[in-house]
Amino acid sequence: MKIKGKAWKYGRNVDTDVIIPGRYCHLSEPEDIAPHCLEDLDAEFAGKVKKGDVIVAEDNFGCGSSRELAPLAIKSCGVGAVIASSFARIFYRNSINVGLPIFECEEAVAGTEAGDEIEVEPGTGAIRNLTKGTSFQARGFPPFIQDIINAGGLMNYVVSRLGGAGRSQG
Amino acid sequence: MPGKMTISEKILARHAGLDEVTVGQIVNAKVDWVLANELSGVLAIQELHKAGIEKLFDPDRIILVPDHFTPNKDIKAAELAAVFREFARTHNVTNYFEIGRMGIEHVLIPEEGLIAPGELIIGGDSHTCTYGALGAFATGVGSTDVAAGFAIGEVWLRVPPSIKVVLGGKLKGWASAKDVVLTMIGELGVDGAVYRSLEFAGDGLAHLGMSDRLTIANMAIEAGAKTGVFPADRVTEEYLKGRVSRKWRAEPPDEGAHYERTLKLDLSAIEPVVAKPALPENVAPARDLRDVKIDQALIGACTNGRLEDLRVAAKVLAGRKVHPSVRVIVLPGSQRVYKQALEEGIIGALIDAQCAVSTPTCGACVGGHMGVLAKGEVCVSTTNRNFVGRMGHPESKVYLAGPAVAAASAVLGRIGTPEEVVG
Numbered sequence: 001m002k003i004k005g006k007a008w009k010y011g012r013n014v015d016t017d018v019i020i021p022g023r024y025c026h027l028s029e030p031e032d033i034a035p036h037c038l039e040d041l042d043a044e045f046a047g048k049v050k051k052g053d054v055i056v057a058e059d060n061f062g063c064g065s066s067r068e069l070a071p072l073a074i075k076s077c078g079v080g081a082v083i084a085s086s087f088a089r090i091f092y093r094n095s096i097n098v099g100l101p102i103f104e105c106e107e108a109v110a111g112t113e114a115g116d117e118i119e120v121e122p123g124t125g126a127i128r129n130l131t132k133g134t135s136f137q138a139r140g141f142p143p144f145i146q147d148i149i150n151a152g153g154l155m156n157y158v159v160s161r162l163g164g165a166g167r168s169q170g
Numbered sequence: 171m172p173g174k175m176t177i178s179e180k181i182l183a184r185h186a187g188l189d190e191v192t193v194g195q196i197v198n199a200k201v202d203w204v205l206a207n208e209l210s211g212v213l214a215i216q217e218l219h220k221a222g223i224e225k226l227f228d229p230d231r232i233i234l235v236p237d238h239f240t241p242n243k244d245i246k247a248a249e250l251a252a253v254f255r256e257f258a259r260t261h262n263v264t265n266y267f268e269i270g271r272m273g274i275e276h277v278l279i280p281e282e283g284l285i286a287p288g289e290l291i292i293g294g295d296s297h298t299c300t301y302g303a304l305g306a307f308a309t310g311v312g313s314t315d316v317a318a319g320f321a322i323g324e325v326w327l328r329v330p331p332s333i334k335v336v337l338g339g340k341l342k343g344w345a346s347a348k349d350v351v352l353t354m355i356g357e358l359g360v361d362g363a364v365y366r367s368l369e370f371a372g373d374g375l376a377h378l379g380m381s382d383r384l385t386i387a388n389m390a391i392e393a394g395a396k397t398g399v400f401p402a403d404r405v406t407e408e409y410l411k412g413r414v415s416r417k418w419r420a421e422p423p424d425e426g427a428h429y430e431r432t433l434k435l436d437l438s439a440i441e442p443v444v445a446k447p448a449l450p451e452n453v454a455p456a457r458d459l460r461d462v463k464i465d466q467a468l469i470g471a472c473t474n475g476r477l478e479d480l481r482v483a484a485k486v487l488a489g490r491k492v493h494p495s496v497r498v499i500v501l502p503g504s505q506r507v508y509k510q511a512l513e514e515g516i517i518g519a520l521i522d523a524q525c526a527v528s529t530p531t532c533g534a535c536v537g538g539h540m541g542v543l544a545k546g547e548v549c550v551s552t553t554n555r556n557f558v559g560r561m562g563h564p565e566s567k568v569y570l571a572g573p574a575v576a577a578a579s580a581v582l583g584r585i586g587t588p589e590e591v592v593g
Contacts, residue, residue: 015558066311
């Protein structure tokens with residue numbers, strides 16, 4: 001299924017403290033964290049973001065804390081995907097583990113302005129800027145990571161590894 | 171014969187049951203320890219519940235430390251801590267550390283003798299990389315990775331390229347390990363080591379004690395690194411005496427191992443520095459920032475909350491008073507550090523200087539509690555992050571520094587150097 005929405009454009013080193021500030025990290029329900037997503041970077045974001053919108057950012061997106069609430073907050077807001085020139089490594093893992101679609105594509109970042117209409121094909125990493133009529137290809141995932149994505153996240157992989165041992169009945 | 175490998179490659183190969191690994195390869199590795207705090211831990215516990223997993227791979231290999239919003243800052247935090255505690259009890263987790271018996275995880279865990287060289291550790295906290303100081307491969311992960319680690323005792327890791335950081339010479343005057351790591355981050359940038367491992371080497375290591383190494387490894391993540399690892403040597407062995415009795419196997423780097431690049435730092439040329447808001451790479455000499463007035467100074471936390479750090483702070487503050495317009499919060503890293511500091515007269519000296527001394531907690535560093543900043547306020551802090559809103563209001567500002575500069579600034583009411591106070 002294609003992801004389609006408006007681009008929210010940010011710069012380099014968007015850290016997890018601005019994605020979801022520490023003061024909200026004792027919350028865990030999606031509806032509690034979503035209103036605070038990116039509030040210290042862009043106070044308008046959480047109120048105006050629409051389902052399917054895409055965050056487009058420069059290098060090192062998600063640097064800092066290991067809080068999994070960061071990709072969860074973005075997902076809770078309805079964001080369809082994050083496209084960045086590069087991701088900080090813990091955020092990268094966490095996004096794959098929680099099922100937030102992420103794509104590394106420097107060219108797409110350079111070729112996108114805030115408000116552009118963006119379309120992404122998650123299966124192939126094909127990115128289109130519908131406003132500008134341009135197309136880009138995101139970097140592919142290593143096969144092992146693609147397997148985790150296809151399995152629907154890391155816990156499904158773990159459950160299949162355990163094969164019933166250690167699991168509760170029913 | 172396997173190829174020449176770095177410390178990180180050797181540890182990953184051994185834990186993956188392989189003779190050899192190469193950069194970029196993804197391995198499934200067995201972990202020696204999985205750790206979590208109450209924030210990362212409770213999300214991990216929820217993941218286990220959702221997946222219907224009731225059995226942990228090994229309750230003796232799990233470390234749980236409620237340190238972020240504890241002592242409980244409010245009812246929600248109290249409920250998180252309660253779920254965390256209940257999980258530890260239900261599963262008979264050996265290394266659960268309750269309030270009064272705990273510390274800030276990255277100060278407490280090495281101190282308790284839980285980490286040994288050559289081990290592989292994942293933790294639901296980005297500063298898990300601290301244990302690289304002991305010659306271990308330790309890296310931060312999120313809650314789902316922690317849940318997977320709890321369940322199967324394994325983690326997938328991409329073998330990182332390594333950057334060699336050669337430390338030469340010896341620190342002079344008031345320059346400290348914090349100044350070394352801030353200077354390094356200033357040179358590498360906050361994304362200079364993303365997906366990479368930093369490996370420390372050089373004759374300067376002989377002059378860096380374990381406390382210094384823990385401070386440096388703690389901030390490897392601030393350059394984006396997966397870990398920052400020191401070779402185990404006599405300093406390491408000395409530290410492990412009386413702490414670790416089990417067998418361990420250090421993994422020295424092979425002669426001729428491949429490093430993507432080498433960064434050289436002359437320790438004797440390093441001076442007290444400060445990282446300006448809002449990135450740890452914005453490094454400038456402390457002497458150049460004398461016009462920055464401060465409202466608060468924070469001394470302690472996982473970066474600088476060890477006894478050695480508090481000694482330095484007391485050297486500057488003893489017999490003096492905190493500036494009338496400044497609040498000082500001292501966060502000893504563990505109960506043991508707190509008690510030793512008390513016995514050495516450090517706590518008394520800090521209280522006489524009008525510092526507030528807190529029980530160990532991460533609260534202030536993450537803008538949770540115990541020292542949250544108001545709009546427009548400025549804090550000099552020995553913590554590791556100065557991002558927008560990190561310690562409170564998005565319009566508050568954090569300047570990162572070592573204990574000597576933080577203590578001197580507390581006396582001066584503005585950023586300054588220890589020489590200005592002590593002479």
